[in-house]
Amino acid sequence: MISDQNIAPHLNTTLHEPLEHLEKHLLGKQAKIEYWLRNQWHNTKIPFYTSVDLRNAGFKLAPIDTNLFPAGFNNLNLATLPLCVQAVQSAIERLKETAYKILLIAENNTRNLYYLESLAALQNILQQAGYKVRIGSLLPDLHEPLTINLQSTKLTLEPIIKKNHCISVEGFVPCIILLNNDLSLGSPSIFEDVYQTIIPPLSSGWATRLKSTHFTHYHKVAQEFAEQIDIDSWLIEPLFRNCGKLNFMKNEGYECLADNVDAILNNIQRKYNEYDVPHKPFVIIKADAGSYGMGVMTVHDADEILSLNRKQRTRMSKTKEGKPISQVILQEGVYTFETWGNDEAVAEPVIYMIDHFVVGGFYRVHTKRGINENLNAPGMQFEPLACINSCVTPDNRQAPNAYPNRFYAYGVIARLALLAATRELNCNT
């Protein structure tokens, strides 16, 4: 094949021994890995689309969040468009042979232009795949179509109509309702008893989904996979714990939280000792049903929990759309040692999948955040994965940590997270 290698990522990464071994391992066992993965998808309902946040610490590579209502399609490299289109065709073909019209259900935030650009990019992918696509909004005060001028195009949000168990927008009755709204505040009653196919299923929204359930599944997946390729599963999973009910504003449930932080820090330190990792363990506390990077904090010591100031507690008390946080997951903090550009901004890869196909990704980059912090925060930027081929097509002739091969590792770990989400959905529905 003829190459056009005109784009090279300018990314400075410090890779340590175990991960390079891991990448070598993944490359060496590619056929076995793909075979194993192929058999995992058998007879399962795979989420329609998924994005996975990864952290590459050099000594370990792990998913830290799995999003079943991904935004950010506008940040993908244009070169990934055909791959997205083909994957959509495969996914919908398997779902419903005769589908023709798709209604995309948007998030309610009409002022977030980045989100709307993502929505437009997603609409374009679905249209290129050969579907008629319109966008429905759940906004209660939207009574007629609202057209918004974006930088790239125009986008029209339309009020949803329900009649005879059937969802539509004016003059457009879809075969498939595709949710791009994560249902943080619960499944809207308008979707009850709807006869059309709704994907992803309503039960996968953040009203019912819990990160701790996902990572329970991920832990099992990681163990099974690690056994297949004979590695320590810790190299590809973050340790985690969850707590019972708590209330940040009322200081309730803090003892349990502090104890668990302590326990998890000890467990991380034990692994750091085992692998001679010279860094300080840390824990990420997240809303167990949180999204949009809200309700996330970094903790290095259990004492920090007991001395949270009012501002910190307020920030941890609510997530998207003001939804109160009453349950958290404590996740092993995974350092990211990937940096982007000359100013060495901290970066983490986000991998996109449609059905079980890796279709692209980008780096989430933040110049104001540290290597032990949540990067999904205001001020973040996005750098599309340049060699998009790479997530799909490793190159055995290059070194294990060469871009194509590092990205292949990302594609594998992201698919493990997808597999966990698949199991999660197949239990829930």
Add this chain to the structure above:
Amino acid sequence: MISDQNIAPHLNTTLHEPLEHLEKHLLGKQAKIEYWLRNQWHNTKIPFYTSVDLRNAGFKLAPIDTNLFPAGFNNLNLATLPLCVQAVQSAIERLKETAYKILLIAENNTRNLYYLESLAALQNILQQAGYKVRIGSLLPDLHEPLTINLQSTKLTLEPIIKKNHCISVEGFVPCIILLNNDLSLGSPSIFEDVYQTIIPPLSSGWATRLKSTHFTHYHKVAQEFAEQIDIDSWLIEPLFRNCGKLNFMKNEGYECLADNVDAILNNIQRKYNEYDVPHKPFVIIKADAGSYGMGVMTVHDADEILSLNRKQRTRMSKTKEGKPISQVILQEGVYTFETWGNDEAVAEPVIYMIDHFVVGGFYRVHTKRGINENLNAPGMQFEPLACINSCVTPDNRQAPNAYPNRFYAYGVIARLALLAATRELNCNT
């Protein structure tokens, strides 16, 4: 999405009115076309891979040959690799969930380095899709593995072993046998009563397949499709006829041939008159079961048939591997008005599909051939389609004859040829 438009094809095309209308039509009806196509694939066995030679005359766009054992994978743009990989995964998944090992059966010509480069590229695609792949050869005098050094890589051909209804190469029992040998000389007895899956089916080889059968199916497909989008099917199909038995060396069957040439030339002229096409009609005579561009001639007048010289007759008497030609197809010659580069070399697009996905293509370019001649001949060169996205993703914001949109039209017509081949195989098997 972020664009990297760093490659632009330098291609000079004269587009005339009807085709521009056709392209406009195809673009305007994209959702309907894709919907119609999707429903055509339902419950059919689609050929594993297909390449289609197209000719773009400006006033019409038609397939002239459909290859079910494509070579030329080395001529695809590297950017298409992920698309090929994803399509292979979809195709094999549908075929046989648990496949792990693939044996690729090569053509016998070990001196054609271009072919071997294609074979290596194909092996790479299958490997990237996550399969173990080795290459078996039908060469009768191959008794041990033969490793050939190519420009890009090394390739090993291995003798095939048959034992207990099972084909293998030394130490490697495949689940799937993928033929890349077009079986011109007949289906080898070694494949009889084999329990493994053989794709494409043995019956699709050139020992049994006839171009005239294919184009009979294509004619029906073109009519159905043309009706869907309300155009004259002649704009997308070459007229054709076939003759009974003939023998070029013994001058047998020439009258029938001359009569049919006459009839088809008259039919073309009628259509040229209808559309005010100022060109001279011509007919291509081809071996009905020919491949590798052998046994092909251009005729402008029935008299040319009766006055063929010995050299011309010899050339028309045999096709690949010395297989005698006893049956021909007479196909409306479709001018190509596409030229490549500063020297205005004559060019025709070749579109590649895996399963029903368009995965790439290239221009076959010939500096020594005319716009009314077969370009599949020694001296041809290949120029990968630069905007490979384009076959899959048209751009409604650009003019109908802009590259992305012209290529979308190519992708549609190529898939109509694939549909004809699909119906052909589903009748034959």
